[in-house]
Amino acid sequence: MQRVGIKDLAKHLGISEGTVSRALNNYPDISKATRQRVTEAADKMGYRANPAARRLATGVAEAVAYVMPTRSSSISEPFVAQLLHGLTDALSRRGWDLLVVQSHAPEEEEEALKRLITSGKVSGIVLSRPQKVDPRIELLLKAGFPFIVHGRSSDSRNYAWYDIDSKAAFSAAVDHLMALGHQRIGFIGAPTYLNFAQQRLDGYKAGLLANGLTYDHDLVQIAELSDDGGERAASELLRMDNPPTALLCVTDLQAVGALAAVRAMGLLPGADISVIGYDGLAMGRHTNPPLTTMAQPQAHSGRQLGDMLLSIIDGGKPQEFQILRKAELLRRKSDGPYQTITTPQNHTLTEENL
Amino acid sequence: MQRVGIKDLAKHLGISEGTVSRALNNYPDISKATRQRVTEAADKMGYRANPAARRLATGVAEAVAYVMPTRSSSISEPFVAQLLHGLTDALSRRGWDLLVVQSHAPEEEEEALKRLITSGKVSGIVLSRPQKVDPRIELLLKAGFPFIVHGRSSDSRNYAWYDIDSKAAFSAAVDHLMALGHQRIGFIGAPTYLNFAQQRLDGYKAGLLANGLTYDHDLVQIAELSDDGGERAASELLRMDNPPTALLCVTDLQAVGALAAVRAMGLLPGADISVIGYDGLAMGRHTNPPLTTMAQPQAHSGRQLGDMLLSIIDGGKPQEFQILRKAELLRRKSDGPYQTITTPQNHTLTEENL
DNA sequence: GTTGATTACGAAAGCGCTTTCGGAATAACC
DNA sequence: GGTTATTCCGAAAGCGCTTTCGTAATCAAC
Known part of the structure; x- marks a missing residue:
């Protein structure tokens, strides 16, 4: 030794x-x-x-940092582990290391990032969950520091990213639902400062438009990114006078919450009310009923992100590293043809009123 | 800048x-x-x-490594993200970094670890998922390198660890099931080179013994650590001539698979067959039916592991950092009192035979 | 066989810190 | 007021590499 x-x-x-x-x-x-x-x-x-000596002498860190999404919902990010595996795969081929840092409170976020890039600890950064206009991205751009984003901000022209076309996915989901006969489609979203939430809302709107429906603000609920958030939003929507017959959720986590809300009203998800999520969580196979979802092919996202970041560090032009993948509809059992609901709905309403 | x-x-x-x-x-x-x-x-x-200069001069890395469990089941580790948050929390208070490394193929594992500790990149290591007798632990012990284990190997006297008393938990689960009237309790386990699998099997056995039952080898199935693994094992068990009326699973992931198997046989989990898992996955709330499980209080495990490791690096005696937490029975809907099954069981059997 | 180009290596100066060592300045002592 | 302690700081030597620069030695050319 x-x-x-x-x-x-x-x-x-x-x-x-x-x-x-x-x-x-x-x-x-x-x-x-x-x-x-x-x-x-x-x-x-x-x-x-000795890496320390090498770093000191050359000035290159031979490591990159992954900025984890903030400690989020009650159900912890199932993707993180997979992403990390992919990242370490990509990096280890060069013998580079992966640093994991937490994203802090929004105020300190930029400071933390500045410290990270001046520290010399890493020669590149992987950002996740960008906001619509993300100060971190602007900071990195201005500093000329190599980075790549998992997702996109609204102006994504001049940096590298890997994203799923969730706008297209949500538009397709609307198509699917309308083909099943649904005319009133609710949307359960997330705060739109998160760009993916905006993208998906856009897709929802575009889908409606393409099918000759008009966007009805009352049919969208902005909720927390958790099962509880989805549940609350769904019951809100279902309590309307003229409730939607289908629910499109920005996240599988919310969708399973929505499932619970539907059942709680004595309705049958997939028959009385269709629920579609987004993510393709493996756990969706086991919900009640199994969750229909827009599945993203994220198997190799980590690996891709890593490889792309390395290329950029090597001097590649960031604009040339932008990958947009498609999500696919994964039909399980929580969607189904439109049908009029009678008794259970009334039943529930009377329960509400007592 | x-x-x-x-x-x-x-x-x-x-x-x-x-x-x-x-x-x-x-x-x-x-x-x-x-x-x-x-x-x-x-x-x-x-x-x-400049950290590199500092490292070179002092010889201390101001970073620790977390060795991720091998790229495992289809459903990626939900814990990893949470653990990482805790770890980075603990480390960041000192300004230390977290390196994430992958555990490799078993053969290279030791080599990789040796490289890691001689590289000087980190001053401590967090290991996870120890085997019953784990060569990595022996290596680190021999090298005198600071480390802590998330879990325990069979001889855990002279190193630091943080573990849940899953033996006690499984014993308690057996108690619970027997109090509900179950006499034939199946066990769905994992390969026992993984020590947690052994511990839980031991708990199961101890529980039987304490309740005056004898251990019946036919009632235990060793399965893959995935939903599919659990599903296969469960249907195997349920196809027996004298099948168990309750299933104890080493993991929530397997348990949801077992749930599926039970339903596939036309039986009702929670009524006809009780299923209990282990982990306390938040997603268990949404399975069909909601999964009863032994929940581990892992909210702060990452933080704890980090703090303990730092103390050891500071010169603390590893033996003084051993934390054993208890798991609690979290009753949802997949367990229930024993009841004789008649029609559905036969129904299923005839289906099988055709 | 002299010149100029080429090849292959050694010497040495960093990289940006830490840490030991010695000594100037001040304080304490009787 | 001389001596011993004490306090505080500067000088300088690393830490283990990389990289520039200079120069012997070999080669090519005439």
């Missing part, structure tokens, strides 16, 4: 430290023979450059 | 770099007055020590 340094290696080979270093870093002024000798000895003796 | 170094600070104050450094690091040989001047100037000018 004894560390072998470049000095040991040099002494062992009878050459200078500088030569060893240059041989290992593929400098052109090293003869093939010595380069060979050095590399062989290096991995025979198990030499690994 | 101009980096201000210790040199700038020293020049600005008209004192030597060494003095600045010692002032900032609370050396006793600095007068109160200069210390004050230095610290004030430091944060007025926004000085932050």
Whole structure:
């Protein structure tokens, strides 16, 4: 477990430290023979450059940071683990490290980011959950610091990102619902400073428009990004005089909450009321009923993000690294053809009124 | 965004770099007055020590690594995000960083760990999902490298860990089930090289014993740690000649699979067959029916792990940092009193036979 | 065989901190 | 008022690498 340094290696080979270093870093002024000798000895003796020394000397960190979304809903982010796996995959191929940092309170957020980029700890940053206009992105842009965003802000022209086309997805979801005969489609959204919430709302509107329906503000509820949020929003919507017969939720988490709300009113999700979520949570298979959702192909998002960020750090133009993936409708059992609801609805109403 | 170094600070104050450094690091040989001047100037000018230089000079990394569990089941680890939040919380109070590394294929695992500890990148390690006898733990112990384990291996005397007493939990679950009248309790487990699987099996056995039942090997199935694994195991168990009337699952993920299996046989989970999981997944509220589970109080596990690891790095004796928490039975709707099953069971059997 | 180009390496100066060591200045002691 | 302690700071040597620069040694060219 004894560390072998470049000095040991040099002494062992009878050459200078500088030569060893240059041989290992593929400098052109090293003869093939010595380069060979050095590399062989290096991995025979198990030499690994001390990263701290290397960093100090070169100024490059050989690490990137992932800014985790804020400690969010009651049900913790199921994606994070998967994303991290992908990221570490991509980075480890170069021997780079992944730092995980938390996003702080919005006020400190920028300060924290500034510290991170001046600290020299990382040479790139992965941001997630961008806001519509995100000060962090502007900061990084201005600083000229390499970064990539998981998602997009509203103006996404001049930086790198990886996103799912959720606008298209929500528009398609509306199509689907209307093809099933639904005419009144509720929307359960999230605060639109989060750009993905805006995108999905846009998709919902676009879908309505494309199908000749007019957007009815009363049919949209902005809720918390949690099951409870979805539940509250759904019961709000269903208590209307002329309630929607289908509910489109910005998130699977909200959708399962909506499912609960529907059931709580004595209605059958999928038959009386259709509910569609977004994310493709694996757990959706097990809800009651199984949740129909727009599934995003996020299997390799982490890997992609990592590779793209590395390319940018290598000098690639950020604008050339923008990937937009499509989400697919994953039909399970929470959607179904429109049908008039009679008894249970009244039943519920009388319950409400007592 | 101009980096201000210790040199700038020293020049600005008209004192030597060494003095600045010692002032900032609370050396006793600095007068109160200069210390004050230095610290004030430091944060007025926004000085932050270059971590790489600091690391090189001191030899301490000011970072710890979290070894993520291997890319596991189809449903990605829901805990990871929460744990990371806690860990970063604990670390950030000192300004330390969190490195996330992946655990590799078992063969390379030890090599990777060796590299990690000799690299000097981190001064401590958080391990997760220990095996019954875990070579990684032995390696770290032998190397005298600070670490803490999320979970325990079978011999857990001389290192630090944070674990839930799942043996007690499973024993209590058996108690509960028997109090409900169940006499034949199936167990859906995981490969017992994973120590938590062993612990829970032990708890199951202990529970049976305490209640005067004998352990019946036919009633236990070892399955994959996924919903599908649980589903397969459950249908296996339910197809027996004399099937169990209750199913105890090593994991909530498996339990929701078991739920599906029960329903697939035309039986009603919670009435015909009781199913109990372990973990307290928030999603369990939304399964069909809502899943009864042994919930672990893992809200602050990350924070705890972080704090403990830091204490150990500071020189604390690892043996003094061992925390065992209790899991609580969280009753939802998937368990219920024993009742004889007649029609549906036969119904299913005939379906099977056709 | 002299000159100029080329190749291959050693020497040495950093990178930005920390930490030891020695000594000037001040304080304490009788 | 001389001596011993004490307080406080500067100088300088690293930490383990990288990278520039200079220069022997080899080669090519005539």
